[in-house]
Amino acid sequence: MAAAVANCQRRVAVSPARLARTAEWALAALGRAAGDVDVVIVDDAAIRRLNRRHRGVGRRTDVLAFPLATPDLPSPLVGQIVISGETARRQANRLKVPLAIELDLLVTHGVLHLVGYDDRDPVEAGLMHEREREILSAGRRRLPPRLWQGLLKTPPPVSGSGHPRSTPTRNE
Template structure:
C-alpha cells in the first residue's frame, strides 16, 4: 500500500492535480453498483473517477477513485505484468480523469498526456493505448465517470 500511495502522489504531481484523492479498492460487484448508480451503466469496469465539485476543490479535495481489484487482476494477467503495475496504470488513468481529461470526448489530448506520463512514470501500455490496438478485454471496460 505504501508503494501505491507514493505512486499516487507522483501521478498527481505529474498530472498537475492538487488536492486529496480517496481511493476505494473494491470488487467487480462493488464497482458495478457504483457504475450503475452514478453512470447508469449496469456493468463492472476497471476504474471510476469522481472529480470533486468545484466548491470542494478549494478545500483541497481533488476527488475519488474506485478500482475493481477483480478486473485489475484479470487485466494484469492478460498484460503479463504484476497486479501492482496494473493498479498504477489504473490510478494514472483515474487521476487524468480527475484532472479534467476525457478520452471519450476529447481529440486525443488524454491519450497523449497518458502516454507521456506513462513514459515518465515507467509504466507499460495504458488503457487508452490498449483499446486502440484492439485488446478486446479492456476496450469496453474503461469507465472514467465524470
C-alpha cells in the same frame, strides 16, 4: 499533497503505499501537487453497483473517478478514484503485465479524469492515453508495451523513452 488508499476487498493483494505514491506522482506531474485524492479498491460486485448508480451502466468497469473539487470553494480535495481489483487483475493477466503496473495505470487514468481529462471522444482519449504514458514513463523503468494494448491506436515509441467518469474495461 496526499493520497489515501482504502482496500475494501480481499480477493486481490494490493500495495496501498505504492498506489498512494502513484496518485501523488500523477498529481504532481499535472501541476496539482497540493491536491488530495482518495483511492478505493473494491471487488467487481461493488464497482458494478457504483457504475449502475452513478452512470446508469449495469456492468463492471475497471475504474471510476468522482471529481470533488469545486471552483467556488478552495479545497485541496481533488476527488475519489474507485478501482476494481478483480478487473485489474484480469486485465493484467490478459496483457501479461504485473498487476502492480496495471494498477499504476488505472490510478493514473483516474487522476487524469479527476483533473478534467475525458476519454469518451476518440481524439480526447488518445490525448489522455498519451498523458498517461508520459506520467508513468517519467522516472520509471521501461514499461511493457503490452500495457497499452486496447488503449492506444498506435503502439508507444520504443525509444524508452479530465459527474463520475469511467473507462470501459479493455478488450471486454
